[in-house]
Amino acid sequence: MSLDYSSKLLENAVEEMSRFPGIGKRSALRLILHLLNQDEEQTVDLAKALVKLRTEIKFCKNCHNISDSELCEICQNSNRQSEIICVVEDIRDVMAIENTQQYKGMYHVLGGKISPMDGVGPQNLNIESLVNKVRDGKIDEIIFALSSTMEGDTTNFYIYKQIQDYGIKTSSIARGISVGDELEFADEITLGRSIINRQPFENSLKS
Amino acid sequence: MSLDYSSKLLENAVEEMSRFPGIGKRSALRLILHLLNQDEEQTVDLAKALVKLRTEIKFCKNCHNISDSELCEICQNSNRQSEIICVVEDIRDVMAIENTQQYKGMYHVLGGKISPMDGVGPQNLNIESLVNKVRDGKIDEIIFALSSTMEGDTTNFYIYKQIQDYGIKTSSIARGISVGDELEFADEITLGRSIINRQPFENSLKS
Structure with a gap:
C-alpha cells in the first residue's frame, strides 16, 4: 500500500x-x-x-580504525606486537577479533573491499598507507582477514601483489568447520578446504 | 559476543x-x-x-490522529459523513483504511489498546472523548476496527458497555478469508466465522 x-x-x-x-x-x-x-x-x-x-568522528592515523583520539588505544598500547598487522574491512572485524583475546598484534582497517560494482576501487581504500608500512621495513607479517567473497579475495590479491616483493610473511585466517559444528551440515567448499589445510592434531589440544 | x-x-x-x-x-x-x-x-x-x-507533534482535537493542524484534514472535510465513526488503534490503521478509498466517515484514534500487562488502562486511551461524542447525540454508528486480539476485544467490549445505552448502531469490520486466499490454508477460527457470517451472494458482485 x-x-x-x-x-x-x-x-x-x-x-x-x-x-x-x-x-x-x-x-x-x-x-x-x-x-x-x-x-x-x-x-x-x-x-x-x-x-x-x-x-x-576521528580515525586512528595509524590503523584507520574509528577512534576518539589521534592514535587508537590498540596502536598506543606498547605491549602489542607492532610487527604483525591484521588487515580487516571495518571496525566490526576489529571488535570481533579483539573479543577472542587471541590476537596481540596490530590492525589495518581498509574501510571496505574492492568492488567495481559499487564503485569502490583501490584508491578509495586505505591500501597505500599499508604498503608504506611494509616498505618502511618494520613489518614481519601481514594477516589477511577479509571475508572470503569475490570482493574479499580480489582485495587480498591486489594488496598481496603490492607487497610480495618485500619478502615479508603473509597469511590468511584459517577457514574450516566451526568448532561444535556437525560435518554433515558443512558446505562442500569449507569442508574440502578444512581437509586440505588439516592441522597437526596437537594444535587441537590447545584451548 | x-x-x-x-x-x-x-x-x-x-x-x-x-x-x-x-x-x-x-x-x-x-x-x-x-x-x-x-x-x-x-x-x-x-x-x-x-x-x-x-x-x-500535534494531535487532531477531534479524532486524536497525528496532524499538523488543530483539526486534521479528514475532520475538516465537510464531504465526509460525520455521523459515522470508525474506532482504530493508531495512525497506521487510519492510513490503511483511507488507502482502500471505501470509507467516507470519520475516525477516532484511541492511541492503543487496553493492556493491563503493559500498564495501559482505559484512562490512558482516548475513550472518554469518544463516549462524549456519542452522548452528544450526533453519531449514528460506531465501527470497531481494532485488531482481533484479546486486548482488541477487551477494548471493544469496554467501549461498547459505555455506549450501549445510547441506542446507536454498532458494528465490527468483517472478518473472513482474504480475497484471493485458498480456503485450505485459512485458520479454523477465521474460516468458521466466515461461514457463520456469510453474506448475500449479490454483495460479492460489488467491486
Whole structure:
C-alpha cells in the first residue's frame, strides 16, 4: 500500500528514517511512532548522539580504525606486537577479533573491499598507507582477514601483489568447520578446504 | 559476543540507536556505520526531522490522529459523513483504511489498546472523548476496527458497555478469508466465522 500521511512532519521523519539500508517506509513509521510514545528527551538524545558522532568522528592515523583520539588505544598500547598487522574491512572485524583475546598484534582497517560494482576501487581504500608500512621495513607479517567473497579475495590479491616483493610473511585466517559444528551440515567448499589445510592434531589440544 | 568499542562517541550513538524496539546492538552498529559512510548532511537532516516531529507533534482535537493542524484534514472535510465513526488503534490503521478509498466517515484514534500487562488502562486511551461524542447525540454508528486480539476485544467490549445505552448502531469490520486466499490454508477460527457470517451472494458482485 502507498502511505498517505496526515502530517508533513511525520512524512518527513519517515522519509529520513527510511534512508537506512534495510529499513523500509513501514518499519520507519513503526520506529517513529515508538519515539512519539517516549519522552521527548529520548529523541533529543538520539539526535545529539548521531550528529556528535558524525561531525566529530576521528580515525586512528595509524590503523584507520574509528577512534576518539589521534592514535587508537590498540596502536598506543606498547605491549602489542607492532610487527604483525591484521588487515580487516571495518571496525566490526576489529571488535570481533579483539573479543577472542587471541590476537596481540596490530590492525589495518581498509574501510571496505574492492568492488567495481559499487564503485569502490583501490584508491578509495586505505591500501597505500599499508604498503608504506611494509616498505618502511618494520613489518614481519601481514594477516589477511577479509571475508572470503569475490570482493574479499580480489582485495587480498591486489594488496598481496603490492607487497610480495618485500619478502615479508603473509597469511590468511584459517577457514574450516566451526568448532561444535556437525560435518554433515558443512558446505562442500569449507569442508574440502578444512581437509586440505588439516592441522597437526596437537594444535587441537590447545584451548 | 560483547561489543568493545574503540570510541566513546560510537558507543553512545549505538546505545541510543538500540533503544528502538527490534534494533539490537549489532543492527544499531550497522546502521551507524552506514551513516558514517554518507554525507554529514544526511545525519543532520535525520536528527532535525526527528526532533522537529517529536517537539512539534500535534494531535487532531477531534479524532486524536497525528496532524499538523488543530483539526486534521479528514475532520475538516465537510464531504465526509460525520455521523459515522470508525474506532482504530493508531495512525497506521487510519492510513490503511483511507488507502482502500471505501470509507467516507470519520475516525477516532484511541492511541492503543487496553493492556493491563503493559500498564495501559482505559484512562490512558482516548475513550472518554469518544463516549462524549456519542452522548452528544450526533453519531449514528460506531465501527470497531481494532485488531482481533484479546486486548482488541477487551477494548471493544469496554467501549461498547459505555455506549450501549445510547441506542446507536454498532458494528465490527468483517472478518473472513482474504480475497484471493485458498480456503485450505485459512485458520479454523477465521474460516468458521466466515461461514457463520456469510453474506448475500449479490454483495460479492460489488467491486
